[in-house]
Amino acid sequence: MSKVVMKIEKMTKIYHLGKVKVEALRGVSFAVNEGEFVSIMGPSGSGKSTLMHIIGCLDYASGGEYLLADQDVSNLSDNQLALFRSKKIGFVFQQFNLLPRATNLRNVELPLIYAGIPARERKKIALQALQDVGLGERVSHRPNEISGGQKQRVAIARALVNHPSIILADEPTGNLDSKTGLDIMDIIQKLHEEGNTIILVTHEPEVARYAKRIIHLKDGLIDKDEVVA
Amino acid sequence: MILQGLKIALESLWANKMRTFLSMLGIIIGVGAVIAIVSVGTGSTQQVTSRIADLGSNMITIYSKTVRGQASTVSGGSSQENFTLEMADYMEMFSPSVKKVIPIKQVSGTLISDDINVSATVIGTIDEYAQVNNYGVAQGVFLSQDDDRERRQVIVLGSQLAEDLFDNENPIGKGVKINYNGRIFVFTVIGVMKEKGGSMAGSLDEQAYIPLSVAMDRMTAHNYVNSYLAQSYSSEKASNAAKELENFMIKALDDPDKENFKIISQDEILGTVSSVTNTMSLMLGGIAAISLLVGGIGIMNIMLVSVTERTREIGIRKALGAKNKNILFQFLMESLSLSSVGGMIGVGLGWLIAYFLSNFADWPLIIPVISVVLAFGFALFIGVFFGLYPAMKAARMNPVDALRYE
Ligand SMILES: Nc1ncnc2c1ncn2[C@@H]1O[C@H](COP(=O)(O)OP(=O)(O)OP(=O)(O)O)[C@@H](O)[C@H]1O
Ligand SMILES: [Mg+2]
Numbered sequence: 012m013s014k015v016v017m018k019i020e021k022m023t024k025i026y027h028l029g030k031v032k033v034e035a036l037r038g039v040s041f042a043v044n045e046g047e048f049v050s051i052m053g054p055s056g057s058g059k060s061t062l063m064h065i066i067g068c069l070d071y072a073s074g075g076e077y078l079l080a081d082q083d084v085s086n087l088s089d090n091q092l093a094l095f096r097s098k099k100i101g102f103v104f105q106q107f108n109l110l111p112r113a114t115n116l117r118n119v120e121l122p123l124i125y126a127g128i129p130a131r132e133r134k135k136i137a138l139q140a141l142q143d144v145g146l147g148e149r150v151s152h153r154p155n156e157i158s159g160g161q162k163q164r165v166a167i168a169r170a171l172v173n174h175p176s177i178i179l180a181d182e183p184t185g186n187l188d189s190k191t192g193l194d195i196m197d198i199i200q201k202l203h204e205e206g207n208t209i210i211l212v213t214h215e216p217e218v219a220r221y222a223k224r225i226i227h228l229k230d231g232l233i234d235k236d237e238v239v240a
Numbered sequence: 241m242i243l244q245g246l247k248i249a250l251e252s253l254w255a256n257k258m259r260t261f262l263s264m265l266g267i268i269i270g271v272g273a274v275i276a277i278v279s280v281g282t283g284s285t286q287q288v289t290s291r292i293a294d295l296g297s298n299m300i301t302i303y304s305k306t307v308r309g310q311a312s313t314v315s316g317g318s319s320q321e322n323f324t325l326e327m328a329d330y331m332e333m334f335s336p337s338v339k340k341v342i343p344i345k346q347v348s349g350t351l352i353s354d355d356i357n358v359s360a361t362v363i364g365t366i367d368e369y370a371q372v373n374n375y376g377v378a379q380g381v382f383l384s385q386d387d388d389r390e391r392r393q394v395i396v397l398g399s400q401l402a403e404d405l406f407d408n409e410n411p412i413g414k415g416v417k418i419n420y421n422g423r424i425f426v427f428t429v430i431g432v433m434k435e436k437g438g439s440m441a442g443s444l445d446e447q448a449y450i451p452l453s454v455a456m457d458r459m460t461a462h463n464y465v466n467s468y469l470a471q472s473y474s475s476e477k478a479s480n481a482a483k484e485l486e487n488f489m490i491k492a493l494d495d496p497d498k499e500n501f502k503i504i505s506q507d508e509i510l511g512t513v514s515s516v517t518n519t520m521s522l523m524l525g526g527i528a529a530i531s532l533l534v535g536g537i538g539i540m541n542i543m544l545v546s547v548t549e550r551t552r553e554i555g556i557r558k559a560l561g562a563k564n565k566n567i568l569f570q571f572l573m574e575s576l577s578l579s580s581v582g583g584m585i586g587v588g589l590g591w592l593i594a595y596f597l598s599n600f601a602d603w604p605l606i607i608p609v610i611s612v613v614l615a616f617g618f619a620l621f622i623g624v625f626f627g628l629y630p631a632m633k634a635a636r637m638n639p640v641d642a643l644r645y646e
Contacts, residue, residue, distance in 0.1 A: 069559060069639045090563050097561025108556045108643065112255040124244060125561035169560070 013044035015078075016176050016208050017066060022075035024061050024231075035061040037231035038075070043177070043210060048203040050219035051212045053228035059212045060181055062228070066210065067102060067179045068095040080176045097126050101170030103180040107162040109154040109169075115141060116150040119169045126173050140168035144198060160191035167198060171207075178202065180211045184218055196221050245569030249577055252550075252570075260578065263542035266535025267582030267622070268589060271615045273528035275590025278611035280597055281521030287603035288513050298475040299373070300338075300482050302331075302468045302489065303502045322493055322500075323464045325452075330492065331468065335484035337477040342369050343465040345455040349420040351448065353405040360401055361447045362418060364455020364465075370433075372471045375444070380412045380431030387430075388451040391458060395427035400445035402432040416448075420459050478505055529618065535582070536622030543575050543630035554634050555642030568635035575627025576620065583619035587612055 024036040035058045043049055051059050064070040065077065068084060069092075077084045080099055087095070101122075102108075109118045119137040128136070141150055144164040146157075154162055163183060170178055180199065184192030192215075200221050203209050213219050220239065227235040253260045304320045328341040345364035350357050363369075370382040378399065387394050395416055402411050411429045418425045427450065436444040456462055472481035482505045489501050547554070554567055591607060598605040 064640050067559070069643070093558065093561055093563040096559060102559050104643075108552070108559070110553055110556060112252070121557065122560040124248075125557070125563070125566060173561070 013046060015042050016045045016047075016080060018042035018076075018078045019066070020076040022062070022065065022077065023073045024058070024065065024070075025073045034231055036065075036072070039228075039231070039233055040075075041226060041233065041236060043208060045208055046203075046206050047224065048200075048209045048222040049211070050222035050225045051210065051228060052214070052216075052219050052225055053234070055214075057228040058231040059228055063179050063181045063210070063212055066177070067100050068092040093125075097122065098173060099176040101173065101175035101178040103163070103166050103170050103178065103183045105182040105185040107154070107159075107166050107186070109162060109165055111154050114151045114153055115146060115157070115165045118154070118165055119172060122169060122173045136172055137168075140172050141165070143171070144168045158191075159187050160194055163187065163191075163195050164198065167195070167202075171202070177208045177210060180209065182212055182214065184213065184215065192218065242569055242573070245566065245573040246577070248570045249573035253574060253577055259542065259546075263539055264578050264582030264585065266538035267532065267579050267619050268535075268586040270528060270532030270535040271583050271586025271619050272589035272593060273531055274525060274615040274618075275587055275607060275611055276593035276597070277524040277528050278521060279590070279594035279605065279607045281517060281524065282606045282608060283594070283598050283603040284601070285514055285517040285521075286606065287601075288517065298472045298478045298481075298506075300470040300472065300478065300485060300503060300505045302470065302485060303504070304464075304466060305500050305502050320500075321464045323466070323468070325463075325465070327492065328465075328468055331470065331485060331488055334488050335470075335481060337472050337481035337484055338470050339473045340368060340372055340471045342366060342372055342469040342471075343452060344369075344467045344469055345452055345460065345462070345465045346467075347418075347420055347450075347455045347459050349418045351401070351405060352417040352419060353411075353414065356405055358401065358404045360398075362395075362420075362455070363447055363449050364452045364459075365449060366452050369449065369469070372469065375436060376434055377431040378434045379410070380429070382431055382433075383449060383451050388453045391453045392451060393425060393427045393454055393458070394430045394451065396431040396433060396449040397429060398433050398443070398445040398447045399435045400443060401448055402429075404446075418450075418459075423459075425454075425459060478507060528615075532615070532618055532622060535619075536579070536626040539575050539578055539623065540626035540630060542578075543571065543627055544633070546574070547571060547630045547634040550634075551637065551642045551645040554637050555639050555645065558637070558639035559643060564635040567637075568631045571631035571634045572624065572627050575631070576623040579619045579623025579627075580616075583616045586619065587616060590615070 020040050022036055022039045023034070026033040026035055039062060051062065053059050061070070065072045068079070072085065075085070079095060084092070084095060110121070116134070116137050119140055120133050123133040123136060138147070138150060141147055144167055146161060146164055146168065149157055149161065154165070157165070183199070184195055187195060196218055199209060199211065209222075211218070211222060219225050222239070224236070224238050226233055227237070304323050325343055328343045331341045332338055342365060346361060347364055348359070348361045350359045351362070365383070366388055367383050367385050370376055376382070377396065380396070382396055383394065386392070397405065397411060405411065405416065406414060411432060414429050416427045416429055418427060433445070456465070470481060470485055472478045482503055486498070486503050489503070490496055490498065493500055495501065557567060594607055595605055
């Protein structure tokens with residue numbers, strides 16, 4: 012029996028825009044096991060990103076419970092959340108979100124800096140991570156000197172360096188052409204095979220199909236939670 | 241973590257060299273100005289002080305306070321008329337600390353040589369004037385006792401005056417006319433004084449000297465002088481001498497309220513000068529401090545812009561595990577680096593300005609350590625103070641909003 016890595020229970024998120032209340036999540040519950048690869052699909056505005064932000068400890072839920080790596084994350088301070096982001100979460104974004112003025116190596120080092128890893132070790136880990144995604148030759152380039160696919164590889168290397176409990180990828184292929192997108196998906200597939208837990212948000216069915224399980228979100232609620240062959 | 245913050249801060253400052261420099265400019269100018277101004281203040285004060293000391297700290301001047309118009313009032317003679325030659329002798333006699341009293345009759349007018357006119361202060365005095373003032377001739381001779389006794393119309397020119405009247409020609413033996421109240425007197429130049437420079441009364445180099453008897457009997461027909469120059473036996477005795485002279489004058493003029501005369505010693509002038517220059521330095525230093533403050537506001541401005549510009553960077557850093565205080569330190573270190581590097585450049589700049597000014601104006605280059613410490617310390621303080629608000633703003637950003645920022 013696999014171990015549960017994260018579990019959310021009746022999660023809600025309400026945004027207040029002046030007098031208007033936007034219910035982005037209206038009671039979402041599911042659990043993800045260690046080593047699982049889950050895709051989340053749903054129409055625009057269904058709350059996918061909102062859900063990812065809360066799972067990634069970037070934002071507070073309005074209600075419900077959240078367990079991450081056996082710990083209750085629902086009522087933590089900013090500081091404690093930062094610690095969880097540092098140790099347990101690896102993010103891959105649609106917009107890559109690399110620091111434009113820093114080299115690839117420096118970008119990959121960033122999570123290690125905030126995790127308090129000493130400089131020499133940091134460099135070694137970051138170099139290895141860049142090699143693992145096939146960018147060993149591009150360590151001192153800056154983000155604007157490499158292609159979109161390469162940027163996303165740097166971002167994946169960066170997400171991996173702290174050995175997170177979950178890798179969260181919010182439309183990682185959204186800004187890439189389909190060929191490059193599939194290359195990136197191959198890397199993510201490989202990560203999954205190596206035993207990483209992955210939650211991926213996507214619009215594209217062929218991307219979602221890499222996962223064994225697809226959760227369909229609609230209007231802030233789970234519409235369908237299916238296991239695919 | 242502070243070190244980490246510093247490193248990240250320096251990286252980002254280095255990546256934005258132009259903006260970094262511009263935001264430091266206020267601090268550079270402020271610190272530079274403080275250092276230069278304080279240095280100029282102390283340097284010039286020292287120069288003036290030593291010049292006044294050169295004039296002799298054992299000199300005391302006794303002026304008649306009477307205004308020209310009041311001098312000839314009918315009622316029992318005016319006090320100015322009491323400033324006679326005999327009075328000088330009595331002063332010497334009744335003031336044991338006073339070595340010598342020199343009468344001075346001022347007859348300012350226009351000096352004319354060939355076709356050049358120069359208006360100047362002409363001082364009628366006696367031969368000992370030069371020696372008492374420790375002020376000698378560069379060319380020719382100074383006035384002699386014979387010149388005075390025989391009322392010779394001879395003149396000794398200040399160095400600047402000689403140059404103005406005769407260019408580079410040798411003026412000795414040449415004729416100079418003085419137009420005094422519409423009457424022309426012809427003099428022969430017998431000497432040119434050494435260069436002496438400024439005094440409280442203006443440049444001595446632009447004055448001329450003629451025998452006292454000529455000034456009194458021939459030109460003005462007054463039997464009184466304008467002032468006396470008294471020399472005490474030593475500078476230690478100067479204040480005693482001033483006291484004695486005052487007592488004497490009070491009795492001699494029957495003037496207990498000192499309404500008709502004024503006694504000024506060099507010591508007093510020294511005090512006035514240094515208090516004036518101190519006030520000046522203080523005021524200019526204040527202006528410089530304000531420019532430092534403005535520099536600090538400039539840093540805050542740039543830091544606020546920088547925080548807004550880098551909202552996304554802040555979001556990314558937070559998503560990767562940066563705590564609020566990591567971000568706080570990063571931005572605080574940035575503003576602190578700005579102000580400290582700016583402060584250092586400012587110290588260098590201030591030193592350079594002070595160096596050139598002191599060379600140019602020929603006063604000693606003095607940069608008080610306290611001004612460097614204060615200016616630099618104030619710059620650091622400003623860096624922290626004005627950096628704190630932008631840094632806190634950055635640290636408190638919500639990571640999701642920051643990430644979504646375009
Ligand atoms: N900061 C916010 N303030 C107000 N409303 C928000 C905010 N963020 C999200 N929302 C709203 O919450 C709902 C869910 O947004 P979310 O970004 O999670 O959608 P999504 O499923 O990721 O959409 P997309 O596929 O377009 O990325 C939307 O209606 C959106 O307008
Ligand atoms: Mg989204």
